[in-house]
Amino acid sequence: MATPYWTRPEPPYHVAIFTITPSGIDPEGYAEMNKRMVKLAEAQPGYLGRESAVLPNGSDLVVIYYADAESIRTWKRNSEHVVAQRLGRQKWLARYRVEVARVERAYEFAAGPSANAAPDAEGQTCGSASPGQD
Amino acid sequence: MATPYWTRPEPPYHVAIFTITPSGIDPEGYAEMNKRMVKLAEAQPGYLGRESAVLPNGSDLVVIYYADAESIRTWKRNSEHVVAQRLGRQKWLARYRVEVARVERAYEFAAGPSANAAPDAEGQTCGSASPGQD
Numbered sequence: 370m371a372t373p374y375w376t377r378p379e380p381p382y383h384v385a386i387f388t389i390t391p392s393g394i395d396p397e398g399y400a401e402m403n404k405r406m407v408k409l410a411e412a413q414p415g416y417l418g419r420e421s422a423v424l425p426n427g428s429d430l431v432v433i434y435y436a437d438a439e440s441i442r443t444w445k446r447n448s449e450h451v452v453a454q455r456l457g458r459q460k461w462l463a464r465y466r467v468e469v470a471r472v473e474r475a476y477e478f479a480a481g482p483s484a485n486a487a488p489d490a491e492g493q494t495c496g497s498a499s500p501g502q503d
Numbered sequence: 504m505a506t507p508y509w510t511r512p513e514p515p516y517h518v519a520i521f522t523i524t525p526s527g528i529d530p531e532g533y534a535e536m537n538k539r540m541v542k543l544a545e546a547q548p549g550y551l552g553r554e555s556a557v558l559p560n561g562s563d564l565v566v567i568y569y570a571d572a573e574s575i576r577t578w579k580r581n582s583e584h585v586v587a588q589r590l591g592r593q594k595w596l597a598r599y600r601v602e603v604a605r606v607e608r609a610y611e612f613a614a615g616p617s618a619n620a621a622p623d624a625e626g627q628t629c630g631s632a633s634p635g636q637d
Contacts, residue, residue, distance in 0.1 A: 374522040374562075374600050384520065384604055386566060388508040388554060392614065420522060420564050422556035428508075430554050430564065432520060438607070464613045466508050470518055470604035473572070479598045480526060 372418035375479065380472045382417060383438050387431040388424075390464040399461040402453050409450055415440025434472075441469055506552035509613065514606045516551060517572050521565040522558075524598040533595040536587050543584055549574025568606075575603055 391399055410416060410433055417434035424430050435441050444450060457465075525533055544550060544567050551568035558564050569575050578584060591599075 371560075375598060377600070377602075380602070384602070386518065386520075386606075420558055422558050422564050424554055424556050426505075430556050430566065432564065432566070458612055458614065462612065462614065464509060465611070466511070467610040468511075468514070468518070468606045469608045470606040472520075472602045472604040474603040476601040477599070478592055478596065480592065480596065 380475050382472050383435045384470050385433045385441050386468040388466045389429040392463040394460045413444040514609050516606050517569045518604050519567045519575050520602040522600045523563040526597040528594045547578040
């Protein structure tokens, strides 16, 4: 289920960034596991959205947003997710790095009257967890 | 210049996440500006690395890492960058969202003896800015 990036709330919220290099072993199994993990991630309370793309070097870049750090911890410890992580290390994955970060500021822009949000010629600061800074 | 994701340091550090929907106007100019902005981003002190990919919906996802929030602020205010941002809003971009986040934790895994980092069957916590939490 797609959650458009412009519907994310004002900061603060959290993000988990996955950079994943598949091993090339059992790509069908890896794809199936990924589909299942996407459903798990979406079902986790606090889920705010997700972007996923294949990098030019063949690695996967997955960015998943949650309302708070506790949602990410709970999701990481989900029993089915833990099994998938173990299987991933055993066969599907050559290398990965997961980064958990707190979103402190966000800027948005939408052009023209056909866009869903109000246009703002200067780019709008839609939230800041560090008042007084930009 | 590629900076492999597994060479990033232990947290804390910062990341700027760009989700960008091009307008479709002047794609050559947009691509040229992007190339120039990548060079600027890399030249900015504190630069730690960058991943960039096209999302399935045609938007661009760009993740740029910096040692600290101040590096991102300085880069955002770079005069050439400011001009590019203005031109982007005027013609190249239909919509975007920029999120600035503080990376608090990172987990790494590398399989087998051929990988550059030590293997760790459980996935290694390579840094945490919140001791006692995972």
